[in-house]
Amino acid sequence: MSDKKIENVIIIGSGPAGLTSAVYSARANLEPLMIEGEEAGGQLMITTEVENYPGFEHGITGPDLISVMRKQAERFGTRFITRNVTKVDFSSRPFKVYVGNDLYEAKTVIISTGASAKLLGLPSEKQYMSRGVSACATCDGAFFRNMEVGVVGGGDTAMEEANFLTRFASKVYIIHRSDNFRASKIMLDRAKKNPKIEFIEHSVVEEVLGDGKSINAVKMRDTRTNEVNEKKLQGLFIAIGHRPNTKLFEGILDMNEAGYLVTKAGSTYTNVDGVFAAGDVQDPIYRQAITAAGSGCMASIDSERWLEANEGH
Incomplete structure (x- = not known):
C-alpha cells in the first residue's frame, strides 16, 4: 500500500x-x-x-x-x-x-x-481542422459569413448546425450517406423548408481540399454509383455526434x-x-x-x- x-x-x-x-x-x-x-x-x-x-x-x-x-x-x-x-x-x-x-x-x-467530437477520420480533415473544418457550428459559424459551407451528418445535430449556419453562410449543403435520416421529423422538415439549405444525399466526403491554409473544396463519392466529384466549399462542419x-x-x-x-x-x-x-x-x-x-x-x-x-x- x-x-x-x-x-x-x-x-x-x-x-x-x-x-x-x-x-x-x-x-x-x-x-x-x-x-x-x-x-x-x-x-x-x-x-x-x-x-x-x-x-x-x-x-x-x-x-x-x-x-x-x-x-x-x-x-x-x-x-x-x-x-x-x-x-x-x-x-x-x-x-x-x-x-x-x-x-x-x-x-x-x-x-x-x-x-x-466524432470525426470522419480523414488525414485532410485533421490537416484543415480549425482552418475551415469544424466540429462546432455555434463556436465557429460566425467566421463563415457569406460563404458556402457543408454539414456532414443526418441526425438532429446536423439539422441544428445547418439551420444555425444559415444565419451566416450564403448556402449550406447537408451531405449525408443515404436518403434515410436519423433526425426527428420536426428538425428535418425545418431544414428542408430553409431556402438556404440544400441536401446532397447518397454522398460521403472522401477528402478535404485546400491551399494549405484554408479549405476550398471537398471530394465526394456517390454511395450508389461510386462516382467521385468535387464541390467548392469554404467550410465543412462535421456533425456526426x-x-x-x-x-x-x-x-x-x-x-x-x-x-x-x-x-x-x-x-x-x-x-x-x-x-x-x-x-x-x-x-x-x-x-x-x-x-x-x-x-x-x-x-x-x-x-x-x-x-x-x-x-x-
Missing part, C-alpha cells in the same frame, strides 16, 4: 469543467490533485477563436483560455499530473485512481473527462445509452456516493465551455459539502 496521503479530492480531466472545479476546491483549502491527462485541456485545445466566453470582449483562443484557467487553479494550490488515468476502483473508500502502476487515493473524485470519454467508468458508474454519465437532477452526484461528474462527460445537450465551467463549480461545491457531512473536513 502507498504511504501517500489520501487526497480530499482528485479531479480527472482538465477542460473548463475540471479547471473550474480545481479553482473552487483549491480556494476551499482542499488542495485538489488534478490528473489532467496527456492531451490536457480538452476540446478547447482544437478551437481557434472563442468569442462566446463571457469576460473576453475581443475573444480568446481555446488554448489561451485553458492556459489562463490552469494558471488560476495553480495559483491557489492545485497540483497537476500530466498523465492519463488508466484504471479506477470506486468499490470501497478511499477511492483508488491508478496512473499506470502509481496509485492515488481520494475521499472524493470529480470526473471531468469531457467528450470528443460526440462520444463521451467514459470508457474508464464502464460497469462502475451509471451511463445513458450514448455513454454519458448520469448525474442526479440539479446536481453533479453520480450513483456512487462521493463521486461527482461535471462538464461534457455528463452533458449531451449544451456542450459549451461556459456550461462546463458552471457544472465544474457545482461539482466542487457538491464535493466540499459531501466532505463536510461525511469526513468532518
Whole structure:
C-alpha cells in the first residue's frame, strides 16, 4: 500500500469543467490533485477563436483560455499530473485512481473527462481542422459569413448546425450517406423548408481540399454509383455526434445509452456516493465551455459539502 496521503479530492480531466472545479476546491483549502491527462485541456485545445466566453470582449483562443484557467487553479494550490488515468476502483473508500502502476487515493473524485467530437477520420480533415473544418457550428459559424459551407451528418445535430449556419453562410449543403435520416421529423422538415439549405444525399466526403491554409473544396463519392466529384466549399462542419470519454467508468458508474454519465437532477452526484461528474462527460445537450465551467463549480461545491457531512473536513 502507498504511504501517500489520501487526497480530499482528485479531479480527472482538465477542460473548463475540471479547471473550474480545481479553482473552487483549491480556494476551499482542499488542495485538489488534478490528473489532467496527456492531451490536457480538452476540446478547447482544437478551437481557434472563442468569442462566446463571457469576460473576453475581443475573444480568446481555446488554448489561451485553458492556459489562463490552469494558471488560476495553480495559483491557489492545485497540483497537476500530466498523465492519463488508466484504471479506477470506486468499490470501497478511499477511492483508488491508478496512473499506470502509481496509485492515488481520494475521499472524493470529480470526473471531468469531457467528450470528443466524432470525426470522419480523414488525414485532410485533421490537416484543415480549425482552418475551415469544424466540429462546432455555434463556436465557429460566425467566421463563415457569406460563404458556402457543408454539414456532414443526418441526425438532429446536423439539422441544428445547418439551420444555425444559415444565419451566416450564403448556402449550406447537408451531405449525408443515404436518403434515410436519423433526425426527428420536426428538425428535418425545418431544414428542408430553409431556402438556404440544400441536401446532397447518397454522398460521403472522401477528402478535404485546400491551399494549405484554408479549405476550398471537398471530394465526394456517390454511395450508389461510386462516382467521385468535387464541390467548392469554404467550410465543412462535421456533425456526426460526440462520444463521451467514459470508457474508464464502464460497469462502475451509471451511463445513458450514448455513454454519458448520469448525474442526479440539479446536481453533479453520480450513483456512487462521493463521486461527482461535471462538464461534457455528463452533458449531451449544451456542450459549451461556459456550461462546463458552471457544472465544474457545482461539482466542487457538491464535493466540499459531501466532505463536510461525511469526513468532518
